[in-house]
Amino acid sequence: MAALTGLERVSGADTPRPRRAWWRGAVFLLAGIYFLVPLGTAFWYTIHTPGAGVSLSAYGELLTADGFVRSLSLSLGLALATIAVVLLLALPAMLAVRLFAPRLRPVMEVLCTLPLVVPPITFVAGIGTALRGGTDLLAPTPFWATLIAIQDPGFPLVLVLAYVVLVLPFVYRSLDAGLRTMDVRTLVEAARNLGASWPYVLARVIVPNLRSALASASFLTLALVLGEYTVASLLGYQPFAVWIVTVSGSKGQLSVAVSILSLLLIWLLLLAVSTVFGKEKGK
Amino acid sequence: MNRTRSRGWLGALPLLAFFALVFGVPAVVLVAGAFTAQGRPSLANLSQSLQGGYLNAMIGSVRLSAVVALLGAVLGTFLAYAIVTSRRTLLREAVLTASGVLANFGGVPLAFFWIATLGNSGVVSGLVGLPSGSLYTFWGLALVYLYFSVPLMVLAMAPALDGLRPQWREAAANSGATSWHYWRFVALPVLAPAMLGGVVLLFGGAFSAYATANAMVGTVVPLVTLKIASALTGDVLVGYENIALALSLDMVVVAGLVMAIYLPLQRRTSRWLH
Numbered sequence: 001m002a003a004l005t006g007l008e009r010v011s012g013a014d015t016p017r018p019r020r021a022w023w024r025g026a027v028f029l030l031a032g033i034y035f036l037v038p039l040g041t042a043f044w045y046t047i048h049t050p051g052a053g054v055s056l057s058a059y060g061e062l063l064t065a066d067g068f069v070r071s072l073s074l075s076l077g078l079a080l081a082t083i084a085v086v087l088l089l090a091l092p093a094m095l096a097v098r099l100f101a102p103r104l105r106p107v108m109e110v111l112c113t114l115p116l117v118v119p120p121i122t123f124v125a126g127i128g129t130a131l132r133g134g135t136d137l138l139a140p141t142p143f144w145a146t147l148i149a150i151q152d153p154g155f156p157l158v159l160v161l162a163y164v165v166l167v168l169p170f171v172y173r174s175l176d177a178g179l180r181t182m183d184v185r186t187l188v189e190a191a192r193n194l195g196a197s198w199p200y201v202l203a204r205v206i207v208p209n210l211r212s213a214l215a216s217a218s219f220l221t222l223a224l225v226l227g228e229y230t231v232a233s234l235l236g237y238q239p240f241a242v243w244i245v246t247v248s249g250s251k252g253q254l255s256v257a258v259s260i261l262s263l264l265l266i267w268l269l270l271l272a273v274s275t276v277f278g279k280e281k282g283k
Numbered sequence: 284m285n286r287t288r289s290r291g292w293l294g295a296l297p298l299l300a301f302f303a304l305v306f307g308v309p310a311v312v313l314v315a316g317a318f319t320a321q322g323r324p325s326l327a328n329l330s331q332s333l334q335g336g337y338l339n340a341m342i343g344s345v346r347l348s349a350v351v352a353l354l355g356a357v358l359g360t361f362l363a364y365a366i367v368t369s370r371r372t373l374l375r376e377a378v379l380t381a382s383g384v385l386a387n388f389g390g391v392p393l394a395f396f397w398i399a400t401l402g403n404s405g406v407v408s409g410l411v412g413l414p415s416g417s418l419y420t421f422w423g424l425a426l427v428y429l430y431f432s433v434p435l436m437v438l439a440m441a442p443a444l445d446g447l448r449p450q451w452r453e454a455a456a457n458s459g460a461t462s463w464h465y466w467r468f469v470a471l472p473v474l475a476p477a478m479l480g481g482v483v484l485l486f487g488g489a490f491s492a493y494a495t496a497n498a499m500v501g502t503v504v505p506l507v508t509l510k511i512a513s514a515l516t517g518d519v520l521v522g523y524e525n526i527a528l529a530l531s532l533d534m535v536v537v538a539g540l541v542m543a544i545y546l547p548l549q550r551r552t553s554r555w556l557h
Contacts, residue, residue, distance in 0.1 A: 027365040028374075031433075035385065038396045038430070041406040045399035093298035100291025108295070111302055117542045118310075119491030121508050122531035125515055126309030129316055129528060161305045168302075229390050229494035234515055244391055245498055256399045259392030267384045274380075 039263075046257040058253040062261075065254060071243035077155060078239060079225035082163040083218045086171050089164070091214075094175055095206065098184055112172035115165050120230045127162055128235060156237050163225050170224070171217040178213025216273040223269045227262065316528035328529035337526070340505040341533060344490055347421060347506065351428045352486040356478060358429070359436020359485075360444075366437065367444040379441065382434035389431050389488075394498035397427045419500045427495060432485045439484060443477035483545035487538060507534055 046058045062068060097104045115123070131151065138144045150157040187209070191201045207214065229241040238246065248255035320327040331337065366378050401408045401418045408417070417423060447470055455465040493508040502509055507530055514527035 024365045024369060027361055031362050031365075031378075034433075035381070035430070037407065038400040041400040042396045044406055089298040089301055093295040096292050096294025101295065104292060104295055111299075111306075113546070114306065116487075117535070117538055119493075119508070119531075119534050119538055121491065121493050121511050122313065122534050123306075123309065125511060125527050125531040126313035128515060129524065130309045130312040133312060161301075165302070165306050223387065227390050227392075233494075233497075234512060241391055241494070244395075248395065248498070252399075252404075256395045259395040262392045263384070263388055266387050270380075270383050270387070 039260075042256050042260055046253050046260065049253070058251075058257040061251075061254055062257060065247065065251070067238070067243050067247070071238055071240045074155070074238070075226050075240035078159055078163065079222045081157075081160045082167065082225050083221045085160060086164045086167055086221060087214065087217065090168065090171050090175060091202075091206075091210075094172070094179060095184065095188075095202075098179060099188060108172070112169050116169045120166060121234070123162065123165070124231045124234045127158070127231075131158065153237060156235070158235065159232055159237060159239070162231050162235075163221075163228065166228070166231070167221045167224050170220045174213050174217040174220065175210065178210045182209045212276045215276045219269045219273045219276075223266055226265065313528050313531055316525050317532040319525060328525045329532070332526055332529035332533055336505065337507075337510060337530060340507045340510040341530075341537075343421070343505045344507040344534075345537065347425060347428070347504075348486045348489040350425050351432050351489040352482045354425070355429050355432030355436050355485045356482045359433045359481065360440050360474075360478065362433060363437045363440035363444055367441055379437070382437040382441075385434040386431055386438055389492065390494040391498045393427060393430060394495045397423075397430070398499065401426075419503050421504050424496060424500060424504055427499065428489050428492065432488060435485060435488065436481045439481035440474070440477060443474050447473065480545055483541050486541055487545075490534070490538060490541075 047054050047056055049055070093108065097108050131147065135144065135147050138147060150161070184206070187205050188201055191205045196205070227241055228239070229245070232239050233242045233245070244255050244258050317328055318324055318326070333341070362378075366375050369375055397405075397418060399405055401413060401423070403415050403418075405413075405418070407413075418427075451469050451473075452465055455469050460468070491508065493512065496504070496506055496509060497512065500506075500509075502513065511527045511530050511534070514523045514530070
């Protein structure tokens with residue numbers, strides 16, 4: 001008897017399926033409206049000028065806009081420098097911790113989580129104050145020139161330093177996942193026993209095995225640096241994201257057009273990450 | 284090997300030194316500055332940062348983040364459940380990919396999207412006759428923040444919802460449980476860590492957001508990030524820099540408390556993901 005009631009309940013739970021499908025349709029419809037309408041209207045806003053009709057001129061204007069090339073190339077330069085520095089710092093450190101100093105592992109994990117906890121704006125408050133204080137304090141010493149040099153508006157190295165800290169958590173996760181898929185210790189010991197030098201081991205054994213993790217770390221860094229606004233604007237520099245705000249006052253359509261392009265860029269970068277990882281899984 | 288082993292940890296040294304310099308020095312400067320007024324150690328900055336307009340801004344930020352986190356969590360969970368139970372794989376993949384893109388879409392471009400849609404000269408606000416300035420309010424900001432918060436919640440919840448086994452539902456039904464009983468006593472307790480983790484993630488994201496708010500509302504809605512920025516860029520009297528540092532310290536404390544809930548939960552959640 002008990003078994004019979006049980007069976008009835010199961011089939012009873014099955015019958016209201018049409019109602020559940022209706023509920024799901026409503027959720028998708030509302031989500032579709034909420035997420036797609038701003039996308040569509042933003043695009044309409046860039047191509048339609050009241051009284052002048054439809055044209056794609058906002059997108060054509062982009063390339064010739066004052067400051068577009070300069071700010072974009074600055075952002076790309078900062079992104080490349082950040083990728084180089086963060087990988088050169090993080091990869092040897094993670095290998096060293098894995099191979100020789102497992103007791104440092106919790107320290108690394110805390111260090112690589114801290115930048116997530118600290119809001120970027122408080123980080124920039126600290127950096128700004130430290131730079132101003134440091135310039136006064138170090139004025140009589142040669143370090144003063146270094147502090148001035150890293151704040152050069154042409155290529156502000158201080159932003160690279162700050163971005164390395166901000167992307168460290170993401171790079172750490174990505175590399176950690178990559179290192180987990182291979183037997184680092186055996187590979188390294190085998191190569192060393194065969195007489196390979198450390199640089200050779202890194203370049204010919206570790207890096208080829210980590211290709212997809214390194215690629216995804218680089219793409220994530222690129223996406224984060226290209227969109228970064230808080231640190232750059234409060235330290236007074238003008239990379240891409242800050243430039244968009246500057247032009248928005250005079251050229252509304254242009255700034256919205258750039259916003260749409262940046263959404264496309266994020267999509268492409270994420271697509272690249274998932275393809276790289278998808279290939280790895282397929283092997 | 285022995286010699287390499289003893290020197291091997293030196294590979295971690297550059298990163299540790301870099302971190303101490305670039306993260307440690309600003310952190311020490313921040314804390315020291317927050318506790319210094321007119322060159323002497325004092326609590327004046329901190330007490331001032333918890334009064335009047337500054338306290339309002341902090342409350343505003345916490346309120347906005349809480350509203351966004353709770354609404355985003357509920358809506359995101361519904362959407363994630365709709366995706367997970369959908370049998371159309373194409374739709375499912377499309378929504379998950381879109382969530383990945385939108386969860387990373389923030390900052391200034393996000394603000395411009397909504398200004399073009401519901402701003403004073405926006406396309407939709409003209410159609411529906413929205414009163415001027417409606418977007419540049421507390422709830423307008425919450426609406427905009429949900430644009431990246433809901434997808435983030437979908438990404439956080441989809442694996443957990445996928446982990447709900449149909450056998451549990453059948454077992455509950457066989458034991459005479461109604462749908463409500465199943466959700467109340469089986470599914471929600473299993474999902475609770477993932478949901479709480481998601482709430483914390485959304486709270487943190489909304490709490491530290493600055494670019495979007497700055498591009499949208501300027502100083503109309505009091506938020507702590509906007510106050511810090513205006514104190515830093517010298518819109519206010521000299522000597523208020525240390526107020527910015529005190530406000531920053533307040534923010535770190537709030538964010539740290541919230542994170543302290545999240546980290547242990549994250550470990551518990553991962554148990555259900557496999």
